[in-house]
Amino acid sequence: MSFRESVRVALTAIRANRLRSGLTVLGVVIGVMSVVLLVAVGSGARAVVTAGVEDLGSNLLLVAPGTFEFGQAPTRSQFTLGDVEDLSRQLGERARVAGSIASGERVRSDTGAAFTSVIGVTADFTDVVNRPIARGEFLNESDIATARRVAVLGASAADGLFGGIDPIARQITVGGLRYRVIGTVEPLGSALGVDRDSQVYIPLTAAQRLFGIRTIDTLFVRGADRADLDGVAETVEQVLGERFGSDEFSILSQDEILGVAGRILDTLTLVLAAIAGISLLVGGIGVSNIMLVSVSERTREIGLRKALGARTPEITRQFLVEAIVLCGIGGLLGAATGIGLSYVADRFTPVPAQVTGWSVALAFGVSVAVGVIFGVFPARRAGRLDPVTALRRE
Amino acid sequence: MPSASTPDTVLDEASVIAVRDVTRSYRVGERAEGVHALRGVSFDVRPGEFVAIVGPSGSGKSTLLNLLGALDRPTTGTVHIDGSDVAGLSDTRLARLRNLQIGFVFQQFHLLARTSALDNVALPLIYAGVGRRARAEQARAALEAVGLGHRVDHHPTELSGGEQQRVAIARAVVTDPRILLADEPTGNLDTATGNDVMGLLERLNAERGAALVVITHDMEVAARAPRQIRLRDGRVERERRESPA
Ligand SMILES: Nc1ncnc2c1ncn2[C@@H]1O[C@H](COP(=O)(O)OP(=O)(O)O)[C@@H](O)[C@H]1O
Ligand SMILES: [Mg+2]
Numbered sequence: 001m002s003f004r005e006s007v008r009v010a011l012t013a014i015r016a017n018r019l020r021s022g023l024t025v026l027g028v029v030i031g032v033m034s035v036v037l038l039v040a041v042g043s044g045a046r047a048v049v050t051a052g053v054e055d056l057g058s059n060l061l062l063v064a065p066g067t068f069e070f071g072q073a074p075t076r077s078q079f080t081l082g083d084v085e086d087l088s089r090q091l092g093e094r095a096r097v098a099g100s101i102a103s104g105e106r107v108r109s110d111t112g113a114a115f116t117s118v119i120g121v122t123a124d125f126t127d128v129v130n131r132p133i134a135r136g137e138f139l140n141e142s143d144i145a146t147a148r149r150v151a152v153l154g155a156s157a158a159d160g161l162f163g164g165i166d167p168i169a170r171q172i173t174v175g176g177l178r179y180r181v182i183g184t185v186e187p188l189g190s191a192l193g194v195d196r197d198s199q200v201y202i203p204l205t206a207a208q209r210l211f212g213i214r215t216i217d218t219l220f221v222r223g224a225d226r227a228d229l230d231g232v233a234e235t236v237e238q239v240l241g242e243r244f245g246s247d248e249f250s251i252l253s254q255d256e257i258l259g260v261a262g263r264i265l266d267t268l269t270l271v272l273a274a275i276a277g278i279s280l281l282v283g284g285i286g287v288s289n290i291m292l293v294s295v296s297e298r299t300r301e302i303g304l305r306k307a308l309g310a311r312t313p314e315i316t317r318q319f320l321v322e323a324i325v326l327c328g329i330g331g332l333l334g335a336a337t338g339i340g341l342s343y344v345a346d347r348f349t350p351v352p353a354q355v356t357g358w359s360v361a362l363a364f365g366v367s368v369a370v371g372v373i374f375g376v377f378p379a380r381r382a383g384r385l386d387p388v389t390a391l392r393r394e
Numbered sequence: 395m396p397s398a399s400t401p402d403t404v405l406d407e408a409s410v411i412a413v414r415d416v417t418r419s420y421r422v423g424e425r426a427e428g429v430h431a432l433r434g435v436s437f438d439v440r441p442g443e444f445v446a447i448v449g450p451s452g453s454g455k456s457t458l459l460n461l462l463g464a465l466d467r468p469t470t471g472t473v474h475i476d477g478s479d480v481a482g483l484s485d486t487r488l489a490r491l492r493n494l495q496i497g498f499v500f501q502q503f504h505l506l507a508r509t510s511a512l513d514n515v516a517l518p519l520i521y522a523g524v525g526r527r528a529r530a531e532q533a534r535a536a537l538e539a540v541g542l543g544h545r546v547d548h549h550p551t552e553l554s555g556g557e558q559q560r561v562a563i564a565r566a567v568v569t570d571p572r573i574l575l576a577d578e579p580t581g582n583l584d585t586a587t588g589n590d591v592m593g594l595l596e597r598l599n600a601e602r603g604a605a606l607v608v609i610t611h612d613m614e615v616a617a618r619a620p621r622q623i624r625l626r627d628g629r630v631e632r633e634r635r636e637s638p639a
Contacts, residue, residue: 005520016508304504307465308565309493309521311486387465391504 003321006314010321017294024290025330028370031280032334032363033341038276039359040342042269044352049261052190053254057130059226061095061233062252063219063240078244079216081144081204084122087221090239095223095232098128099216101207107200108173109161116157116198118174120207128222131201136168136183139203147205151179155187156197174202175210229253273359280363283330284370291323291378295385302382303390316383323375324368331367335360409474410572410605411439411462416471417628418457431457433628434471441572442603444596446616449625455609456577458625462607463496463575464488476572493521497566497604499595501578503558505550505565511537512546515565522569536564540594556587560594567598574599576608580615592618 014021056062065077084099091097098121105118125131126138134155143150151172158167158181167181179202188196208214223232233251240249252260295302302315310318339360342353418432431454439445439462447455460466461473464480473480476495483491492498505514516533524532537546540560550558559579566574576595580588592608592615599606608619616622624632 008526009520012509012513016506300504301506304506305517305521306489307463307492307498308518309489309569311489311521314521388460391465391500 006317006321007325009318010325013318013322014325020290020294021326024287024294024326025333027283027286028280028327028330028367029283029334029337031276031283032331032367033338034276034279035273035363035366036335036338036355036359037341037345037353038272039269040338040353040355041345041351042265042272043354043356043359044342044346046262046265046269047354048352049265050258053257053261056254056257057222058254059223059229060128060254061221061223061229061236062257063221063236063249064252065217065249067247067250077215077217078248079219080214081122081216083240083243084216084219087219087236087239088124090235091221091232093224094228094235095221096124096128098122098125098220098222099204099218100125100129100220101204101211101213101215101217103207103211105174105200105210107157107161109167109170111163111165112161114157114160114198116160116200117194118200118202118207118210120204120211121201122204125201125220128220131188132186134184134186135166136181138183139201143203144205147203147209149177149179149206150182150203152183152185152201153181154185154197154199154201156195157200158184160198172200174200177210179206276363277366280366280370283367284327284374287323287327287370288374288378291319291375292381294322295319295378295382298382299385299390299393302385303387303393306385306387307391312383315385316379319379319382320372320375323379324371327367327371327375328364331364334367335364338363408440409438410441410476411607412472412474413437413458413461414472414474416458416461416468416473418454418461418466419469430628432461432468435625435628435630436471437623437630437633439573439605439607442599442605443621444599444606444619445608446619446622447607447609447625448611448613448616448622449631451611453625454628455611455625457628459575459577459607459609462573463498464491489521493518494569495572497569497571497574499559499562499566499574499576499579501581503550503555503562503582505558505561507551508549510547510549511542511553511561511564514550514561515568517565518569532568533564536568537561539567539598540564554587555583556590559583559587559591563591563594563598567602567604570602570604572604574604574606576606578609578611580610580612585614588612588615 079099081099084097087097100119100121102117102119104115106113106115107118121139123139123141123144126133138152139150153167161167161172162170167184170181171178172181190196221232221236223229236251305315339355342355345351346353414436416432416435417430419428419430421428435458447458449455461468464475467481475491512530512533515536516529519529519532534546537543540563542557542560542564545553545557553561574595579595580591583591595606596618598604608615610616621635623630
């Protein structure tokens, strides 16, 4: 019997046992679907992060406390406003420097209230980190120097606190103190999972007083010239190196942030794929189980086929091909549903999902391999059945 | 009266089946003794002959038929089928022998469910390596030969018992074997249908020249055969042969 003939016999048998075939396939469908869907979600998250980091602009350097390595506990920042001023002076025309501290705070107005992210920033923040002003103006040097109680609202923060009313010159309360709104920021959307529009900006010095600290969390340095970015980073390292140990701060470029985030997300994607892989394995065990039941239920069929002239390897091959074809069908259906669900998730839910070719190919390949591995045992058992005993079975 | 069935007879070249001093024991559980289903049986079947094997339940008829059908090997003694000693054949050769030279008809029909009559009949041809077109043609011809040319696409559940057994008979003769073996072929049928089925088997036996061995405990069925072998407790108790017409 040729291989094509085996496939034909297997397909006929699969069709003749439709319900059981469907149930067998189901486990594989779910397994392959999970692999495709979860890897798509992992890749989608990676794409969102990449877009978010790219949004920062390519000339930006981030100076963060600690060594910023995956698995390392975050370090308490020791940066101060003096560092921002020093860096600014040293870099001159080559770059502009800003600093920020942030905390979740309850913010109230006469017409609304919200728990949101309050960020203390220096005057250059609007240009360095790109916060274009929609109305009014941003915080200026004198606001910072005198810790003046003024605030700039993100687009949705303004909406939430004041509804349709123009918030300029109105009052908000943060931590029991009143601030005067002097400007609003253009809508920006969210980046890296942070809703930038809900943020409220106040002078860095005012924020330090409000939070009861004297340090700054993060420094931002925007180089004037892309070609000079390495030089700028060197200067930053020199200036800060006089004050801090080399393990107390790190300078991250856009590429480095992408690298760190990418590694974290690749790990996440792999973990998701592994979990889904387990469900595929369970599907495979299901196939093996149902194939064994099938062999046992079809004992008489096997006996008959042998009586009619089927040889042991032909029976084995029939059941093996059946398992492989079932898993192959399951793989195709699973890949199709996985792709479909990824599309639906991406389109209609906040979960980002991006189907990757390798996950579809891998999941389908694994499902066929599962058919081979988990089909062999039942198939060999079928092939070895003694025709006389098999035919006597009721 | 000539006897072709004494244990001393030398192997007859003209026999399609030659059984010599055959025993068959089954090991059952831990018992060393086992069940002696056959205790020394010898006889020959000539080409085109029609033999009935009768005997009470448990006398070893099915065990004997399995040996004649190359489904099983004797514990001691020899079974020659179509000139070959079954004990000396590989599993592959035995499968080939069953495929090409032997046609089985069972009491329970043993048709594949949810499979058309045509595909059921074509089953042995798959293992004979016949191509798809030729298979369909030969299977259709076999179904026509048993009077079921109008039922090729029907599934077993859509056929009466008699029709199902006819499909099984078509399947048995589709490879044009030299030997037809039937184990209680009328056992699941009413008398009238059983008679039709026996008539069909006899006609195929006569037309195609295939030896026909029918196991039955129905004396009326047995009486249709020119030669009867009666088994009791695993031995040939009596053999009766009508003198050739
Ligand atoms: N596979 C087997 N294992 C054990 N005992 C068996 C087996 N097949 C048949 N026997 C025993 O052998 C004897 C003959 O059985 P069988 O050939 O089926 O008789 P018959 O067909 O004449 O009714 C019985 O006692 C039966 O129980
Ligand atoms: Mg019996």
